[in-house]
Structure formats: C-alpha cells, structure tokens
Amino acid sequence: MVVGLTLAIFLVLGQVSTAIVGYTGQVVASVPNIIVVQPAGGSVGAGQNLIIAPGSPGYATLTPSVIKSISETNNVNTVQRVFTSAPSLGSGGAPGKSDCSYGNSVIGEDTIGSIKLFGPNQVSGAATPVVTSGRTLDAGDENSSNVMIGQQYANDNGYAVGSGLSMQGREFSVVGIYAGNGCDGDTVIVPYPVGATAFNFTAPIFAYVYVNSYDNLDTVFNSLQSSLGSSYSVEDLATADHSSLQNSISSILLVSEFGEFAALVAGAAMMVVVMMLVTSRRTREIGILKALGYGSARILGQITLESLILTLVGFPLALGLSVLVGPLIAQAMLGSVGTAPSASPPPSGANVAVASGAGGNPFLQNVHFALTPETVTLGLAITIAFGILAAFYPALRAIRLRPMEALRHE
Amino acid sequence: MSEVVLKTENLSKSYSVKHKTIPALKDLSLEIKRGEFVAIMGHSGSGKTTLLSILGCLDKPTEGSVYLDGVNLAGLHGSQLSRIRRNKIGFVFQSFNLLPYLNAKENVELAMESTGMSKSERSARATELLALVGLSGREDHRPQQLSAGEQQRVAIARALANNPSVILADELTGNLDGKTKYEIMKLLVKLNLQGTTIVLVTHDQKVAAESERTIRLASGRIKSEGRGNLAKRKENHPPNAKGTQVPEEIKADEFYDEG
Numbered sequence: 001m002v003v004g005l006t007l008a009i010f011l012v013l014g015q016v017s018t019a020i021v022g023y024t025g026q027v028v029a030s031v032p033n034i035i036v037v038q039p040a041g042g043s044v045g046a047g048q049n050l051i052i053a054p055g056s057p058g059y060a061t062l063t064p065s066v067i068k069s070i071s072e073t074n075n076v077n078t079v080q081r082v083f084t085s086a087p088s089l090g091s092g093g094a095p096g097k098s099d100c101s102y103g104n105s106v107i108g109e110d111t112i113g114s115i116k117l118f119g120p121n122q123v124s125g126a127a128t129p130v131v132t133s134g135r136t137l138d139a140g141d142e143n144s145s146n147v148m149i150g151q152q153y154a155n156d157n158g159y160a161v162g163s164g165l166s167m168q169g170r171e172f173s174v175v176g177i178y179a180g181n182g183c184d185g186d187t188v189i190v191p192y193p194v195g196a197t198a199f200n201f202t203a204p205i206f207a208y209v210y211v212n213s214y215d216n217l218d219t220v221f222n223s224l225q226s227s228l229g230s231s232y233s234v235e236d237l238a239t240a241d242h243s244s245l246q247n248s249i250s251s252i253l254l255v256s257e258f259g260e261f262a263a264l265v266a267g268a269a270m271m272v273v274v275m276m277l278v279t280s281r282r283t284r285e286i287g288i289l290k291a292l293g294y295g296s297a298r299i300l301g302q303i304t305l306e307s308l309i310l311t312l313v314g315f316p317l318a319l320g321l322s323v324l325v326g327p328l329i330a331q332a333m334l335g336s337v338g339t340a341p342s343a344s345p346p347p348s349g350a351n352v353a354v355a356s357g358a359g360g361n362p363f364l365q366n367v368h369f370a371l372t373p374e375t376v377t378l379g380l381a382i383t384i385a386f387g388i389l390a391a392f393y394p395a396l397r398a399i400r401l402r403p404m405e406a407l408r409h410e
Numbered sequence: 411m412s413e414v415v416l417k418t419e420n421l422s423k424s425y426s427v428k429h430k431t432i433p434a435l436k437d438l439s440l441e442i443k444r445g446e447f448v449a450i451m452g453h454s455g456s457g458k459t460t461l462l463s464i465l466g467c468l469d470k471p472t473e474g475s476v477y478l479d480g481v482n483l484a485g486l487h488g489s490q491l492s493r494i495r496r497n498k499i500g501f502v503f504q505s506f507n508l509l510p511y512l513n514a515k516e517n518v519e520l521a522m523e524s525t526g527m528s529k530s531e532r533s534a535r536a537t538e539l540l541a542l543v544g545l546s547g548r549e550d551h552r553p554q555q556l557s558a559g560e561q562q563r564v565a566i567a568r569a570l571a572n573n574p575s576v577i578l579a580d581e582l583t584g585n586l587d588g589k590t591k592y593e594i595m596k597l598l599v600k601l602n603l604q605g606t607t608i609v610l611v612t613h614d615q616k617v618a619a620e621s622e623r624t625i626r627l628a629s630g631r632i633k634s635e636g637r638g639n640l641a642k643r644k645e646n647h648p649p650n651a652k653g654t655q656v657p658e659e660i661k662a663d664e665f666y667d668e669g
Contacts, residue, residue, distance in 0.1 A: 288507045291468060292521045292568075293496020295489050403468040404459065407507060 033217050036235045037062070037070060037224060038206030061231060062203045070209055073223050075216035080110045081192050081204035092199050094149075094167060096157035100183035104153055106167065107187055108195030108204075111137045134161035134176030141175070141191050148176040152185025168198040271383075275307060275390030283398040287406025296399045303395040304388055311387030315380055414477075415575050415607050416442040416465055421474035423460050423630075434460040436630040437474070442576070442609060447602040447640055449621035450611045457630040458611040459580055465609065466499050466578045467491040479575050496524055500569030504581035506561040508553040514540060514564045515549035521571035539567035543597060559590035566597065576607040583617050595620050599640060 039061045062081070071079040087093040087103030094104035137148055149159055154177050159165065165172045165188070172190065180187070192204070211220045217236060224234045282303065289299050398406060423435040435457045442448050452458045463469035464476055467483055476483045478498060483491065495501075500521075508517045518536035527535070540549055543563040553561050562582060569577050579598070583591040595617060602608050602622070610621060618624050621638040 284507070285509060288509065289520075290492070291466070291495065291501045291503075291507070293492050293494075293499075293572075294524060295492040297489075298524070402463075404463045407503065407505075 033211040033214050034236075035209040035211060035217070035221055035224060036206055036233075037209055037228065038233050040231055040233045062205070062207055064203075066228070066232075067204070067207060069227065070207060070224065073209075073220060073227070075212050075220050077210040077212045078110075080208040080210070081108075081196075082110075082206055082208065083108045083192065083196055083199070083201040083204050085195075085199045085201070092168060094153065094165070094186075094188040096153070098156065098186045099152065100186040102183060103186070105183075105187045106190060106195060106199065108190050108192040108199070108201070109137075110192045111139055111141050130179040132177050132179050134174070136176055136178075137189060137191060143193055144191060145170065145172045145194060146175040146191070147172045148178055148189040149174055150180035150185030150187045151177055152181050152183075153188060154185075156186070170194075170198050271386050272390040272393075275387060276394045279303060279307075279391050279394035280398070282395075283401065283406050284408075286395070286398045287401070287403050287408075290399075290403045291407065299399055300392070300395055304392055307387050307391030308384065311384055315383055318383070319376065319379070413444050414441045415444045415479060416609070417477040418461075418465075419475045419477075421461075421464065421476065422472050423457075423464060423469070424472045434630055435464070435471070438627075438630065438632060439474075440625060440632065442607065444575075444607050445602070445605055447599070447608045447622040447638070448610070449618035449624045449638060450609065450627060451613060451615075451618045451624055452627035452633075453613065456627040458613075458627055460630075461627070462578050462580050462609065462611050465576075466501060467495050496521075497572050498575040500571070500574035500577045502562070502565045502569045502577060502579040502582045504584040506553070506558075506565045506585075508561055508564055508568075510553050513550050513552050514545060514556065514567075517553070517564055518568045518571055521568045525572055535571065536567070539570055540564070542570070543567045557590070558586055559593055562586065562590075562594055563597065566594075566601075570601070570606070576609060577601070579608065579610045581612055582610065583612065583614060591617065602640070 067079055084107050085092045086105040094106050098104045132151055159174055161174055163174045211217050221236050286299055419439050421435055421438040425432045450458050464471050515536045518539055519532045522532045543566050545563050583594055598608055612618050619639055622640040624636045624638055626634045
C-alpha cells in the first residue's frame with residue numbers, strides 16, 4: 001500500500017512535470033521572437049508614437065545595407081521593414097474621411113505571411129489582424145497594388161473588398177478588410193516596396209527582426225546592439241512576455257519536481273524501513289542457516305531474491321492502487337473546482353483529463369494522468385532497486401553478526 | 411575408539427566490549443576422541459558456549475588452534491568453514507532453532523540442501539532420521555504442532571543429516587522437563603553407542619553424569635575432568651561381535667520423579 005501510494009504520487013507529479021515542460025515549449029513557441037530596430041530616439045511602447053517623420057533626426061538611417069547586415073546576423077530568420085505615412089506628419093496618408101486626429105495612416109510592411117498591425121496609436125504587439133472580409137496580404141502581394149484596409153476606414157469611406165483606392169497618383173485594390181475601430185481602423189496597409197515608392201520613403205522607420213528561436217534571442221539582441229551601435233535603438237519585444245510566463249511556469253515546475261522528489265524519497269524511506277523490519281526478524285533464521293553450513297553469499301543471495309519476489313508480487317498491486325488514487329491526487333493538486341473531469345477514462349489505460357473548473361490552473365487544463373509504458377517501467381525499476389537495497393543492508397548486517405549472536409536474536 | 415576427532419591447543423578467546431577486553435577462554439587444550447560422549451560443564455560465564463562455538467566453526471579463537479579431523483581450522487576462510495559446518499558438524503541448540511514455516515521433514519532436509527543430494531534422496535534420508543529419533547508419522551507436522559521434546563528430536567535428526575564427525579549440543583535439555591530430558595538423553599546415548607561423537611554443553615549435573623567424560627570449566631580454563639556413567643557402562647558391556655554395545659539403559663528415576 002505504501003508503495004502504491006508513493007508510486008501514485010510519483011507518477012502524477014511526473015506527468016505534471018512532463019506536461020509543464022511540454023506546455024512551456026508550446027507557450028514559448030507561441031510568442032514570436034521579435035527584436036525591433038529603429039533609429040535612436042524612437043521608441044516602441046504602449047501608447048507611444050512609432051513615427052520618425054521625414055526630416056527628423058535619424059530618419060532614413062535604416063538603409064538597405066543596414067537592413068542587409070541585420071538579415072545576415074546569425075540566427076535571424078527574416079527582417080520586416082515598416083514605414084508609416086500619416087497626414088499629421090505631412091507625409092501623405094490615405095485619402096478620405098477620417099475620425100482619427102492623425103488622419104488615415106498608411107503602413108507599409110514587408111508581407112511575410114502575417115501582418116503586424118502598427119499604427120499611430122497601436123501598442124507594440126504581434127497580433128494578426130482579424131480579417132472581417134477578404135484576406136490578408138501575403139508574400140505574393142509583395143510588388144502588387146493590393147491593400148488591406150481597416151473596418152473604420154472602410155465604413156467611413158464606403159470601401160469594400162474589390163474597391164479601388166487612389167493614393168499618391170497610383171491605383172490600389174482592396175483585397176481585405178480587418179477589424180478595427182477608431183484610429184486603429186483608419187489605416188491602410190500596403191506592401192512595403194510599392195508603398196515606399198509611392199510615398200517616397202527611402203528607408204523604413206523601423207525593422208522587425210525575427211529570431212529563429214527564443215533561446216537565441218539574447219544572442220541576436222547583443223549582436224545587433226554591438227554591430228549597430230548607438231545610432232540605433234534595439235529592443236527585445238519577446239523577453240518580457242516570455243519572462244513572466246517562464247517565471248510562472250518555472251515556479252509550478254519547481255513545486256512539482258520537488259513534490260516528485262519528496263514522494264520518491266518518502267516512499268523509498270518507507271520501503272526501506274519495512275524491508276529492514278522484515279529482514280531483521282530473520283536474523284535468527286540467518287544464524288540457523290549459518291550453523292547448518294550455509295555460506296554468507298548464499299544467504300545474502302537468498303534473502304535478496306526473496307525481497308525481489310516480494311517486490312515483484314507487490315508491484316502490480318501497487319500499480320492498481322496508483323491507478324485508483326492517482327487521478328484523485330492529480331485533481332486535488334491542480335486545484336480544479338467545480339466541474340467533473342471532462343474526459344472519461346479511456347478503455348485501454350488510465351488517462352483521465354483533469355478537471356478545468358473555475359479554479360483550475362489555466363496552464364494545466366489538459367494534463368492527463370497517464371500510465372505510459374515509460375512511467376510504469378521507471379516505477380518498476382525504482383521499486384525493485386529500493387526493494388533489493390532495503391533488504392540487502394539489514395541482511396548484510398545480520399550475516400556479519402556472530403552466528404551465536406544471531407541465534408539468540410529474538 | 412582411538413583417533414582424535416576434535417582437538418584444541420592453547421586456545422584463547424577474548425571479546426572487546428566498550429574498549430574493555432573480556433577473556434572467555436584461556437589457554438585451553440583438550441582432545442575428544444571419535445565415538446566419545448563428552449559433557450562440558452560450568453557455571454554461567456565459564457566459557458562453555460564460547461568453546462562450543464569455536465569447536466563448531468561459528469567463531470574464531472583469538473589465539474591457539476582448533477583441529478577437526480586433523481584439519482587446522484584457524485587458517486580457513488568463510489566458505490571453507492561453512493563447508494566444514496555443513497559436512498562435519500551437527501548442531502543442536504537449547505531453543506531447537508527450527509524454522510517455524512517448515513515441517514519436521516523439511517527442517518531436516520534443510521541441512522542437506524547444499525550437499526548435492528537430489529530431492530528424493532534428501533526426502534528419504536529425512537524420513538529415515540525422523541524414524542531414528544522416534545518421530546515416524548510426524549514428518550508433516552510443523553514445530554508448533556510438536557512438543558518441546560519432539561522439536562528437540564527433530565533438531566537432533568537435522569544435526570545427523572550429513573553424517574557429521576561430531577554432534578555439538580548446546581544445553582539441548584535446557585528447555586525440557588525431567589521426563590523429556592530423560593528421553594532425549596536416552597536417544598543421545600543410543601546414537602553415541604552407534605558411533606556418533608557427541609560434545610554436550612550443560613550446566614545440569616544429572617545430564618552431565620550420563621555422559622562418558624565430563625570436563626568442567628571455570629573462568630575460561632579446564633578446572634577438572636571426570637568419568638561419567640556411560641564410561642562405566644561401556645566398560646561393563648564391551649562391543650559384541652557386531653561391534654555394538656548394549657549397556658543397560660539410563661535409569662529413569664535418576665532424571666525425574668515418576669511417582
């Protein structure tokens with residue numbers, strides 16, 4: 001029973017740890033690894049303008065050669081160029097009625113499969129716009145005259161998918177409309193090369209640098225800071241997001257792993273005590289066997305074998321107990337409140353989805369208590385190892401007693 | 411009866427207890443001949459059990475030598491001593507020391523498991539020995555189902571299993587009442603008359619008196635030696651043509667009050 005409970009706790013915590021590690025990977029992977037580079041003096045932050053207008057200090061310093069050097073930095077996947085044109089800057093913008101004090105902005109971005117929506121009042125972020133009709137711009141639109149427009153702009157000026165739009169003497173075609181109200185929606189998104197030419201932008205005002213993995217973020221960040229110098233501002237957008245998530249997950253993982261270790265140690269200690277008690281009661285028997293001419297090695301081997309058999313007989317019982325108790329422990333540990341487990345146990349194993357009620361841990365809502373072959377094998381190996389070791393020591397101690405002492409042992 | 415089966419030369423044994431050295435045996439020399447029935451007597455702490463342990467390879471002397479069938483036991487290591495205990499020595503203890511989860515026959519077979527005998531051979535031998543000690547029909551009984559005297563008989567049968575050179579008995583009548591003690595002594599005498607060498611440790615005068623020779627220990631040394639009743643009986647009844655001796659039996663009233 002002791003072994004069963006210990007095994008249950010150990011397996012549950014092991015599964016939790018595994019799930020956390022897996023989830024961490026997913027979470028980390030879902031937050032884009034982005035570094036923003038812009039001429040020094042600009043800033044990217046909540047509620048702040050991103051724009052460096054033509055003629056401003058630092059304008060047009062992200063030259064093609066600088067962009068190229070950034071893209072050739074190790075571990076950089078791609079570099080996305082961005083310019084912003086707005087009437088308030090005297091640099092043009094989109095025509096028509098606008099509810100935004102800045103007017104209708106035009107944002108040019110290199111299309112790499114998803115649009116990062118930045119406008120005069122946008123916070124930094126990596127949200128893909130929600131398309132309400134049509135489609136987003138993609139790599140195929142790089143040199144086209146296709147544009148996306150915000151819903152507010154479409155509503156104010158009567159545009160729809162397929163509408164024509166004239167800007168800077170050039171005709172553009174609306175291929176998609178994204179959800180956005182107010183200034184957020186008073187924006188037209190154009191492919192960078194086409195828009196930059198039309199609006200006469202010789203260089204982007206900032207660049208998004210996409211790093212190939214979160215692990216390389218620091219390396220790329222430091223490398224860009226070093227290579228670009230003080231003329232440019234390099235900001236890591238991803239770290240803050242990753243760090244807070246990582247901290248939360250690390251804390252949970254630490255508790256889980258500590259619990260796993262504690263369960264293992266406690267279970268092993270209990271098993272050792274039980275086996276020591278069992279074996280010490282055989283001290284007299286060991287004395288008898290020695291008096292009959294049994295060698296120490298044979299006696300030790302016999303006791304160890306008997307312990308092994310005892311362990312192997314007990315393990316299936318322990319496993320059964322852990323299957324019964326494990327899901328209950330998992331449910332209690334993950335703090336779910338309210339709803340019953342959302343999945344019934346599958347017929348082939350002991351997978352039980354943990355309840356994800358109102359008080360449930362949002363990171364672990366899909367943790368399953370699963371008796372995988374690996375965990376069963378590991379549990380068996382640990383049980384056998386401790387069972388044998390636990391019997392070995394007291395047997396060795398008894399064998400080393402003088403036989404007459406062992407014979408007098410009660 | 412002439413050859414020496416057990417011999418000690420200047421045997422000494424000391425124990426270290428909490429940085430103190432406690433001598434148990436001091437410069438003890440003795441010889442036991444094949445076919446003898448020797449009783450070693452002495453008060454508690456005289457060294458009788460220590461002597462028996464050393465004779466039986468259950469302990470090692472601090473100084474001196476022990477010879478069994480001419481082999482010096484001092485230079486032997488653990489596995490060699492185990493082999494000697496198995497093949498040449500039979501132990502009988504005061505508390506019987508039978509394994510409670512084995513029946514009488516299995517307890518006797520236990521002594522033969524490392525000898526290379528087959529299961530059927532062990533079984534046949536165990537049955538024969540139990541019959542010899544008067545326990546035919548009780549083979550399947552566990553120790554809890556046997557009386558004290560019967561348990562001691564099983565222990566004696568177990569001690570005889572491998573035809574040992576000597577039986578070493580440590581206070582084997584200590585837990586028995588008068589009548590049972592008598593029955594056991596009768597059995598031992600019978601075995602001795604059939605050629606088994608017996609060394610019996612006892613503090614019981616009556617038991618010692620029925621041996622052939624008594625050795626009295628005191629403070630780890632031999633204080634005195636004497637002849638027992640069996641010696642006189644053997645003299646009065648020399649071996650017959652078949653080589654066996656049949657002296658009169660031990661008188662029951664010398665052991666217990668039948669009245």
